[in-house]
Amino acid sequence: MKLPFDFLDNMKNILNDDYESFINTYNEERAYGIRVNTLKISVEEFLKISPFNLIKIPWTRDGFYYEENIRPAKIPFYNAGLYYIQEPSAMAPVEFLDVKRGHKVLDLCAAPGGKSIQIASKLQGEGILVTNDINSNRVKALVKNIEMYGVKNALVTNDSPERLLRNFEGYFDRILVDAPCSGEGMFRKDESLIKSWEKDDISIYPDMQKNILDNAAKMLKVGGKLVYSTCTFNMNENEKIIEEFLGENSNFRLLNIDKVHGITQGLGIKEVARLWPHKLKGEGHFVALLEKVDGDSIDYSLEKINKKPEIFREFEEENLKINLEGNFVIINDSLYLAPKQLVKIKNLKVVRTGLLLGKIKKKRFTPSQALAMALKVEDFKRVINLSYDSTEVIKYLKGETIFIDGQKGLNLVSVENYPLGFGKLNNNTLKNGYEKSWRWV
Known part of the structure; x- marks a missing residue:
């Protein structure tokens, strides 16, 4: 050197x-x-x-x-x-x-x-x-x-x-x-x-x-x-x-x-x-x-609390074992669970307003990769758990289709009980929902 x-x-x-x-x-x-x-x-x-x-x-x-x-x-x-x-x-x-x-x-x-x-x-x-x-x-x-x-x-x-x-x-x-x-x-x-x-x-x-x-x-x-x-x-x-x-x-x-x-x-x-x-x-x-050690104290107004959208409540009832609570914020077609101490913000370029729960399009809610990563396996109704040294987990991380037993519908895919992402199972075929930009190449 x-x-x-x-x-x-x-x-x-x-x-x-x-x-x-x-x-x-x-x-x-x-x-x-x-x-x-x-x-x-x-x-x-x-x-x-x-x-x-x-x-x-x-x-x-x-x-x-x-x-x-x-x-x-x-x-x-x-x-x-x-x-x-x-x-x-x-x-x-x-x-x-x-x-x-x-x-x-x-x-x-x-x-x-x-x-x-x-x-x-x-x-x-x-x-x-x-x-x-x-x-x-x-x-x-x-x-x-x-x-x-x-x-x-x-x-x-x-x-x-x-x-x-x-x-x-x-x-x-x-x-x-x-x-x-x-x-x-x-x-x-x-x-x-x-x-x-x-x-x-x-x-x-x-x-x-x-x-x-x-x-x-x-x-x-x-x-x-x-x-x-x-x-x-x-x-x-x-x-x-x-x-x-x-x-x-x-x-x-x-x-x-x-x-x-x-x-x-x-x-x-x-x-x-x-x-x-x-x-x-x-x-x-x-x-x-x-x-x-010295200075003026400033009082801040918190953002108003927005209720949970009905479309997400339906997703929750169908898929989750928990109820998420807090301030639900919709920006364009993205639904966020905002931090509780979020103050009113003006003229600031915000990329993420808390946890991105998913997208709302044409009266449908599609959960995000971020939501999968924020959950625990015990929070979700259907889970496919993979071994960390299995061929299936590598296929999942590469975005490939997996043939596996499990419950029909949206599943939380995990490795040794730690979430990796979502996938939809039908006839023992898992349609891969792992974030495309994160996939192994």
């Missing part, structure tokens, strides 16, 4: 005696991680069915290292949303954010969604998660992950921090700003980032990061906490951003992050955290934890 000269020169100045240890990590294998999705399965239950040899990642409750030669995305448990593949150090920022059930949380730069799913697992369906990405292409991956991992209480937006601020000033209990950055901490994981670093003008990032952080800070309520994180080593994008922010915002204070498991203090700021590849088993990350 050929590293840029300017990058190496900067790292020498930053690390001094640690420089050689740091550089040697680029000749070593990187660490690989998965995080158990506790919205669907407990860590204890996952370890009972896991086909992997796993080692605990010490700064998380639900993260594990796995061996490099494993392909976890090709195991059906992945498609059931039981775990998310995530670089180990990237799991740290949400752990430090201290999310509690019922919190209102913003993930401002969220795509592809790994940290949003981690936040959602801590909310456990309570409160609200506003997960945003300004890039219209990247937000597609965010939507898929929110749906695949069974997140019910998320508002997915595709807009700027400024426009979000107009709707959510002083609203959130917790905010994550995993800021766009020069990506130096991920060179070992993705060598294409080296070319981007050399080609792009990385001096643009500090101003961008400062603007994002300034807007995010105004969306935090008094007493709320905000994590600012990057995956770069550059002080101009890390400690200097925090120093400048605190100098301009006396209503914020810096909270200390515990320095354990190889996590070290920042450069010149002892409260912030640095994750270095030569100090721990993971890539490079910077994390700062801020608390808002």
Whole structure:
């Protein structure tokens, strides 16, 4: 791996005696991680069915290292949303954010969604998660992950921090700003980032990061906490951003992050955290934890509660063993179950208004892939359960027709009792309803 000269020169100045240890990590294998999705399965239950040899990642409750030669995305448990593949150090920022059930949380730069799913697992369906990405292409991956991992209480937006601020000033209990950055901490994981670093003008990032952080800070309520994180080593994008922010915002204070498991203090700021590849088993990350100690309180009006449409009530009676309750919102032909704490929103590009239940067309309701992923097998009247190592589950994930015994009608298809999607069974032939854009190729 050929590293840029300017990058190496900067790292020498930053690390001094640690420089050689740091550089040697680029000749070593990187660490690989998965995080158990506790919205669907407990860590204890996952370890009972896991086909992997796993080692605990010490700064998380639900993260594990796995061996490099494993392909976890090709195991059906992945498609059931039981775990998310995530670089180990990237799991740290949400752990430090201290999310509690019922919190209102913003993930401002969220795509592809790994940290949003981690936040959602801590909310456990309570409160609200506003997960945003300004890039219209990247937000597609965010939507898929929110749906695949069974997140019910998320508002997915595709807009700027400024426009979000107009709707959510002083609203959130917790905010994550995993800021766009020069990506130096991920060179070992993705060598294409080296070319981007050399080609792009990385001096643009500090101003961008400062603007994002300034807007995010105004969306935090008094007493709320905000994590600012990057995956770069550059002080101009890390400690200097925090120093400048605190100098301009006396209503914020810096909270200390515990320095354990190889996590070290920042450069010149002892409260912030640095994750270095030569100090721990993971890539490079910077994390700062801020608390808002003063400011104005703002009252918000919640969206009015809309009743359950009769067409969905009929679907429920025919297929579900549970009754869904809440705010039912119809946008165009899409039916959503909106988060209970959803406030009135104006002039904001919303991609998902909570859980997409399905489509209503020509007086017919067609359930969505998202609904299947949000259910449990005990919630549905007809279930086809497949073994994780069967040929049938592979055929289902490829979108193929399956010949199998079962009850006629709409079935929830699962792997080892964890939902994968829908299918219609007639004469022992299952018409595949797995989302076309998710299918294995």
